[in-house]
Amino acid sequence: MTSSVLGRRREGGARRPAPGRPGSRGRPRNKAFLFLAPCLALLVLYIVYPIVFSFGRSFFDASGDEFVGVDNYVEAFGDDRTLISLRNNLIWVLVAPTLVTAFGLLFAVLTERIRWAVAFRVVLFMPMAISLFASGVIFRLVYDEDPELGVANAATVAVHDMFSSSSEYPGARPRESDGITAADGGFATAPAHGPGDLVELPLVGVRQQSMPEEAQQAVNPGTHPGELRGTVWLDASGAAGEVGVLDRGERGMPHITVEAVRDGQVVATTTTANDGTFLFADLSPGTYSIRLPAENFAEPFRGLSWLGPGLVTPVIISAWIWIMTGFAMTFVAAGLAAIPRDALEAARMDGATEWQVFRRVTVPLLGPVLLVVFVTLVINVLKIFDLVYVIAPGSSQAEANVLALQIWQVSFGAGGDQGVGSALAVLLVLLVIPAIVFNIRRFRREH
Amino acid sequence: MRKSMGGVALAAVAMLGLAACGSSEGQSSGGSGADLSGQTLEVSAVWSGDEQAAFEEVLAVFEEQTGAEVKYTSAGDDLPTVLQTKVDGQTPPNVAFLPQPGLIAQFAGQGSLKPLSDEVRALVDENFVDLWQDIGSHDGTAYGVYFKAANKSTFWYNTELFDEAGVTPPETMADLRDTAQVLADNGITPLSVGGADGWVLTDWFENIYLRTAGAEMYDRLSRHEIPWTDPSVAEALTVMRELFTEEFLSGGVSGTLQTEFPGSVENVFGDDPRAAMVYEGDFVAGVITSSTSTELGVGADFFPFPEIDGSGPGAIVGGDVAVAFTDDPATEELMRFLASPEAAEAWAAQGGFVSANKAVSLDVYPDELSRNMASQLLEAGENVRFDLSDLAPTTFGATKGVGMWKDFQDFVADTEDIQGAMNRLEADAVKAF
Numbered sequence: 001m002t003s004s005v006l007g008r009r010r011e012g013g014a015r016r017p018a019p020g021r022p023g024s025r026g027r028p029r030n031k032a033f034l035f036l037a038p039c040l041a042l043l044v045l046y047i048v049y050p051i052v053f054s055f056g057r058s059f060f061d062a063s064g065d066e067f068v069g070v071d072n073y074v075e076a077f078g079d080d081r082t083l084i085s086l087r088n089n090l091i092w093v094l095v096a097p098t099l100v101t102a103f104g105l106l107f108a109v110l111t112e113r114i115r116w117a118v119a120f121r122v123v124l125f126m127p128m129a130i131s132l133f134a135s136g137v138i139f140r141l142v143y144d145e146d147p148e149l150g151v152a153n154a155a156t157v158a159v160h161d162m163f164s165s166s167s168e169y170p171g172a173r174p175r176e177s178d179g180i181t182a183a184d185g186g187f188a189t190a191p192a193h194g195p196g197d198l199v200e201l202p203l204v205g206v207r208q209q210s211m212p213e214e215a216q217q218a219v220n221p222g223t224h225p226g227e228l229r230g231t232v233w234l235d236a237s238g239a240a241g242e243v244g245v246l247d248r249g250e251r252g253m254p255h256i257t258v259e260a261v262r263d264g265q266v267v268a269t270t271t272t273a274n275d276g277t278f279l280f281a282d283l284s285p286g287t288y289s290i291r292l293p294a295e296n297f298a299e300p301f302r303g304l305s306w307l308g309p310g311l312v313t314p315v316i317i318s319a320w321i322w323i324m325t326g327f328a329m330t331f332v333a334a335g336l337a338a339i340p341r342d343a344l345e346a347a348r349m350d351g352a353t354e355w356q357v358f359r360r361v362t363v364p365l366l367g368p369v370l371l372v373v374f375v376t377l378v379i380n381v382l383k384i385f386d387l388v389y390v391i392a393p394g395s396s397q398a399e400a401n402v403l404a405l406q407i408w409q410v411s412f413g414a415g416g417d418q419g420v421g422s423a424l425a426v427l428l429v430l431l432v433i434p435a436i437v438f439n440i441r442r443f444r445r446e447h
Numbered sequence: 448m449r450k451s452m453g454g455v456a457l458a459a460v461a462m463l464g465l466a467a468c469g470s471s472e473g474q475s476s477g478g479s480g481a482d483l484s485g486q487t488l489e490v491s492a493v494w495s496g497d498e499q500a501a502f503e504e505v506l507a508v509f510e511e512q513t514g515a516e517v518k519y520t521s522a523g524d525d526l527p528t529v530l531q532t533k534v535d536g537q538t539p540p541n542v543a544f545l546p547q548p549g550l551i552a553q554f555a556g557q558g559s560l561k562p563l564s565d566e567v568r569a570l571v572d573e574n575f576v577d578l579w580q581d582i583g584s585h586d587g588t589a590y591g592v593y594f595k596a597a598n599k600s601t602f603w604y605n606t607e608l609f610d611e612a613g614v615t616p617p618e619t620m621a622d623l624r625d626t627a628q629v630l631a632d633n634g635i636t637p638l639s640v641g642g643a644d645g646w647v648l649t650d651w652f653e654n655i656y657l658r659t660a661g662a663e664m665y666d667r668l669s670r671h672e673i674p675w676t677d678p679s680v681a682e683a684l685t686v687m688r689e690l691f692t693e694e695f696l697s698g699g700v701s702g703t704l705q706t707e708f709p710g711s712v713e714n715v716f717g718d719d720p721r722a723a724m725v726y727e728g729d730f731v732a733g734v735i736t737s738s739t740s741t742e743l744g745v746g747a748d749f750f751p752f753p754e755i756d757g758s759g760p761g762a763i764v765g766g767d768v769a770v771a772f773t774d775d776p777a778t779e780e781l782m783r784f785l786a787s788p789e790a791a792e793a794w795a796a797q798g799g800f801v802s803a804n805k806a807v808s809l810d811v812y813p814d815e816l817s818r819n820m821a822s823q824l825l826e827a828g829e830n831v832r833f834d835l836s837d838l839a840p841t842t843f844g845a846t847k848g849v850g851m852w853k854d855f856q857d858f859v860a861d862t863e864d865i866q867g868a869m870n871r872l873e874a875d876a877v878k879a880f
Contacts, residue, residue, distance in 0.1 A: 081849075145698070171634065172634075204631075205632060205633075207633060207635060208634075210634065236634075305701045305705065393705055394644060394645050394856070395643050395705070397847060398849065409848075416531055
């Protein structure tokens with residue numbers, strides 16, 4: 001925004017000389033004005049003028065030539081993107097400042113009691129020294145979907161795999177033409193096999209190099225009265241090998257769980273040998289469906305789509321919390337240092353537990369500080385821009401959109417319409433004003 | 448005391464004034480041709496990283512010839528925004544390379560661009576075919592020199608993985624589907640798509656649409672003379688859907704939408720490849736060279752985007768067009784240089800670059816692969832079309848998070864809903880055209 005304000009200066013009579021020309025030796029009032037003049041000039045130039053200009057601009061069309069009344073406001077509110085931005089801003093305001101203030105309070109109180117408190121606080125404050133943009137780039141990587149890149153998903157996958165290990169043949173499946181159908185995530189044949197039969201189960205979808213080392217040339221076990229026999233093998237050896245036929249060079253798939261199912265009940269379970277063969281020795285006569293249950297083929301857990309449309313806003317908020325907690329902590333710690341120690345001591349003398357002291361004495365005494373920190377954070381959150389812009393990938397930027405980003409996109413994005421953009425900017429100012437007024441009144445009362 | 452205060456105020460005002468005067472230096476001293484020493488030119492484009500390094504080599508040639516100093520600024524994907532802001536502030540760069548021809552219309556419409564000088568226009572006439580001249584013009588006035596071209600109809604594949612599965616480069620879309628199936632049967636994920644970058648998806652669609660609907664329909668759709676709800680669009684989306692499946696895509700659908708273009712290339716040509724093919728333009732070669740240890744022409748090769756139902760070959764092209772925002776002699780000299788084969792050859796020799804300049808000798812390309820791409824582009828027949836999304840207004844065709852980019856991402860997320868995708872595209876198109 002700043003650069004456009006600079007660029008626009010030529011249009012208005014903005015570059016005015018500082019008032020207060022040297023004249024007769026004036027009264028104290030004039031003198032005060034003289035001292036204030038440079039600051040006042042800058043204030044008018046950089047803050048008052050742009051606000052007034054944006055307000056006026058919001059009533060003109062894209063070219064800035066034609067007066068369109070409130071059309072820009074109507075258009076802004078008719079745009080889904082504005083509504084999504086407003087919704088996201090609301091989520092931000094409700095969640096982010098509260099959490100940051102709470103964390104700031106927590107860390108301030110805790111660090112007061114430990115040795116090396118200063119070192120600890122410096123570490124917590126450090127993220128404030130990094131630009132939001134750089135932090136955004138860092139968190140974009142942290143939340144990368146690929147567990148080999150993103151720390152968040154690497155941790156998620158590690159935790160998940162502690163409880164359920166991944167299968168030996170992820171992604172393995174039968175060819176569509178082989179008469180084996182998907183069942184409960186696994187695969188099953190038609191219920192047409194009984195003792196004395198031979199069942200061939202060719203599978204594909206596994207790379208030769210990811211086969212277990214002990215896998216050997218697949219073997220046809222032949223038939224044997226009273227036994228249901230079969231082979232599970234990898235039916236894809238490059239371009240050679242005929243589809244659905246056990247060729248030379250094709251290896252059996254060891255360690256696969258095979259179930260014989262009758263009327264929906266598993267009656268027998270076995271596993272394949274290194275050459276892919278399996279057999280059910282004591283099945284009672286009848287027909288069975290041969291099933292390869294899902295556990296053989298479960299895809300490895302890949303973690304969560306942190307930056308997908310669903311989670312992107314909470315994820316960006318978490319990055320902001322990481323950055324701003326140090327800020328809140330510093331202010332709260334300063335407030336904490338100003339609390340009269342005797343109040344705390346008196347409470348402890350009266351037998352209050354540490355929690356009661358915290359809850360009933362510390363927090364109420366810190367109230368004004370917490371409120372100022374909170375309101376400052378609210379203002380800060382309403383203008384959030386860089387983090388959203390950097391962290392959200394293109395495919396979910398629309399879902400993560402916030403008002404400040406929307407202003408920028410509408411005003412300066414392709415086919416930029418600075419009229420609508422200005423209308424949105426005015427809306428943002430209106431949203432921030434209550435917080436500012438609150439802060440100023442508080443400030444006045446204290447001084 | 449009073450005096451010194453006044454001095455401070457004056458100094459402050461003076462400083463403000465200085466700051467307001469901004470950066471564009473006065474390029475007053477005349478001089479045609481060679482000697483421009485002491486002059487500074489500002490140039491802006493989207494190129495960063497290796498492309499930036501290569502382009503700075505090109506500028507070094509110009510600096511050596513003329514003595515002028517050229518400052519290059521990379522604006523990345525936000526070039527349109529950055530340029531518009533600078534133009535509004537009356538501090539545009541002397542020359543900018545626009546990635547979308549729609550921007551020529553935008554800036555020329557505002558009166559910010561300077562038409563090509565007669566000398567440069569003669570050079571363009573001589574060295575470029577009509578397609579490039581037409582796209583570099585607005586309302587019959589020539590503004591642009593297509594310095595860098597892109598052949599956006601190349602499928603890149605990992606030769607080792609193709610050998611492992613025993614498949615060869617497919618020639619038709621049906622072959623491509625079979626190839627993908629065989630790869631998948633062998634446990635190799637066939638495709639990697641950088642779906643986090645919306646333009647990758649629009650390029651996919653354009654190649655398919657050019658082949659299923661034909662060049663004439665393509666032109667009409669690019670001008671929005673037919674709606675996006677036309678049955679021909681549904682047909683192309685159906686073809687696209689058959690490849691964009693959970694089984695064929697590296698990382699599945701959700702992983703695809705989180706993968707950026709460079710990542711999709713690394714997925715295919717990295718040390719531990721996860722997919723066998725990646726479709727995009729000739730610039731994939733640059734990423735392979737810079738981000739992987741795979742050697743072009745050995746571990747990596749390309750085949751043209753397959754024909755669909757006897758459509759014959761076709762090509763989608765794109766490019767970066769140089770336009771001038773000032774008309775001083777130094778700028779004109781730079782534009783003349785950019786239209787010359789010399790400038791193009793300086794980059795072509797470094798690889799990762801294709802020129803549409805007929806005068807560029809094919810011998811300068813560093814390897815067989817880039818030579819093939821360049822000749823394919825120069826010899827391309829009638830079935831060559833400019834990137835449709837680049838021809839559209841930028842709000843529709845080339846803005847992150849909105850318009851076509853976003854609509855195609857939503858389509859990939861839910862390929863079942865073709866009608867919904869077409870409705871969203873049409874609604875956005877209506878807003879933008």
